[in-house]
Amino acid sequence: MQLRPRIIPTLLLSKNTLVKTINFKDPSYIGDPINTLRIFNELEADELILLDIRASIEGRVPNFDLLDKISKECFMPLAYGGGLKNIEEVRKIFKIGFEKIIINSSSYTNPSLIKQIAEEFGSQSLIIAIDYKKDFLRRNKTYYLSGTEKIGQDVLDWCLEMESLGAGEIMLTCIDAEGTWNGLPLDFISEIDNKINIPLIAHGGTAKAEDIEDLFSNSKVSAVALGNMVIYQKEGMGVLVNMPNREKIDKDYLKRLDSSA
Amino acid sequence: MNIAIIDYGMGNLGSIKNMLSYLGKESEITRNKDFILSADKIILPGVGSFDAAMTNLINLDLKSVLEEAVRHKKIHTLGICLGMQLLTRSSEEGNMDGLGFIPSTTRKFNFDQPDIKVPHMGWNYVDVKNTSNIARDLPDDSRFYFVHSYYVEVDSQENSLFKTNYSINFDSGIYKENIYGVQFHPEKSHKFGMKILSNFINI
Numbered sequence: 001m002q003l004r005p006r007i008i009p010t011l012l013l014s015k016n017t018l019v020k021t022i023n024f025k026d027p028s029y030i031g032d033p034i035n036t037l038r039i040f041n042e043l044e045a046d047e048l049i050l051l052d053i054r055a056s057i058e059g060r061v062p063n064f065d066l067l068d069k070i071s072k073e074c075f076m077p078l079a080y081g082g083g084l085k086n087i088e089e090v091r092k093i094f095k096i097g098f099e100k101i102i103i104n105s106s107s108y109t110n111p112s113l114i115k116q117i118a119e120e121f122g123s124q125s126l127i128i129a130i131d132y133k134k135d136f137l138r139r140n141k142t143y144y145l146s147g148t149e150k151i152g153q154d155v156l157d158w159c160l161e162m163e164s165l166g167a168g169e170i171m172l173t174c175i176d177a178e179g180t181w182n183g184l185p186l187d188f189i190s191e192i193d194n195k196i197n198i199p200l201i202a203h204g205g206t207a208k209a210e211d212i213e214d215l216f217s218n219s220k221v222s223a224v225a226l227g228n229m230v231i232y233q234k235e236g237m238g239v240l241v242n243m244p245n246r247e248k249i250d251k252d253y254l255k256r257l258d259s260s261a
Numbered sequence: 262m263n264i265a266i267i268d269y270g271m272g273n274l275g276s277i278k279n280m281l282s283y284l285g286k287e288s289e290i291t292r293n294k295d296f297i298l299s300a301d302k303i304i305l306p307g308v309g310s311f312d313a314a315m316t317n318l319i320n321l322d323l324k325s326v327l328e329e330a331v332r333h334k335k336i337h338t339l340g341i342c343l344g345m346q347l348l349t350r351s352s353e354e355g356n357m358d359g360l361g362f363i364p365s366t367t368r369k370f371n372f373d374q375p376d377i378k379v380p381h382m383g384w385n386y387v388d389v390k391n392t393s394n395i396a397r398d399l400p401d402d403s404r405f406y407f408v409h410s411y412y413v414e415v416d417s418q419e420n421s422l423f424k425t426n427y428s429i430n431f432d433s434g435i436y437k438e439n440i441y442g443v444q445f446h447p448e449k450s451h452k453f454g455m456k457i458l459s460n461f462i463n464i
Contacts, residue, residue, distance in 0.1 A: 003381070003382075003383035003385060004384065006384075041451070044451045044452075046383070046384055071275065071276060071279055072279045072282065072283070073283070075276075075279075075280055075448065075449060075450065075451050075454065075455065076406070076449055076450075076451060077446075077449050094273045095273060095275055096273075096275055097273055097275035097276035097279055098273075099273060099276070099308075099408075099446075099449065121309075122308065122309065124380050124382055124408045125308075198378075199378065199382070220376065222378070222383070
């Protein structure tokens with residue numbers, strides 16, 4: 001028996017407000033983080049990811065006060081990423097009551113931090129975010145600093161490297177798909193997932209419940225991270241905080257398990 | 262009411278305190294002997310490894326304090342996650358003796374199927390074996406957030422409170438007299454976990 005797949009709202013912070021980007025650019029205002037998170041708490045989301053997309057670029061520390069307020073009201077597993085440079089900042093996030101840390105830029109600039117976090121807090125508390133784009137030869141290469149700078153590792157190599165340093169999960173984001181409503185790059189996600197041993201969170205492009213059903217019925221990916229789908233009513237429409245209906249997603253998933261058993 | 266959340270340097274204690282505050286109950290994150298011994302309720306949390314946790318409890322002189330509080334003063338005590346595993350005699354994760362408050366042992370998940378990942382991480386269900394205590398009035402289909410690589414096995418079924426299936430059936434909740442343990446994180450399990458914590462503080 002496997003666990004039901006996780007559906008994880010992923011919210012982007014810019015300073016003190018929530019925004020939503022397209023291809024990591026053009027942030028639009030979504031709303032107040034506390035109010036929005038309160039709604040996801042009421043909707044009993046499986047987990048929640050919060051990313052401060054400006055912290056690393058601005059060389060700023062996380063907004064600890066805001067995270068503290070969130071942790072006092074949200075009773076689900078919470079993950080934070082953005083601007084984390086050293087173990088002291090990481091300790092502070094855990095102390096506030098978050099149980100997962102997401103590292104992107106520092107995984108390239110300070111890989112020893114990965115090992116340090118895994119040793120002190122366990123791999124289960126560490127997600128490595130890998131953002132990628134195709135180069136002119138159509139090869140998927142890594143980017144950092146919220147997608148603004150190319151760092152150029154091969155995605156699979158980097159996943160395996162992070163796994164060996166102690167990462168507990170990989171959050172894989174296709175920069176070209178993020179915020180587009182164009183669907184997940186399913187083949188590539190599945191290819192990576194088959195080659196790593198730790199859970200993969202697929203992020204970027206999911207537009208409708210069928211995309212999630214496809215992901216979970218055609219791959220062993222354990223989680224999907226959602227942006228547009230959970231904060232907008234529909235493509236081209238206004239903000240509406242919502243969660244996709246799980247019933248059919250779970251049913252399809254169980255059907256696949258039965259047929260593969 | 263005095264609620265002591267034992268601080269022995271393992272894991273995030275803030276989220277338990279946060280949920281208790283939400284329930285209108287103040288609590289202390291503490292390693293103070295007098296506070297613990299005069300508490301109405303004790304919560305033993307924990308994330309990390311078994312031996313590191315036992316070493317910390319011993320070095321901070323908390324092992325003997327807990328023995329007195331739990332065995333002699335009969336203070337209601339709830340172990341969470343690693344805190345539950347510490348209530349057992351021993352763990353396959355380490356070599357040190359556990360607190361041994363509930364006749365049980367902690368074992369390692371060992372699966373042949375590559376599909377069954379360890380840690381067991383995510384939401385899962387429980388089969389309630391006794392609804393008279395902290396499991397009172399749990400909503401149907403209650404689900405809880407789990408993260409663990411080791412699981413507890415009771416010696417005798419009379420000490421099993423919850424069973425959970427993850428390829429095998431294991432004891433996701435245990436109890437004996439004034440002592441309770443849950444493998445999942447009630448403080449991260451929405452209204453379901455809140456019900457467990459609220460039952461515990463109202464025993």
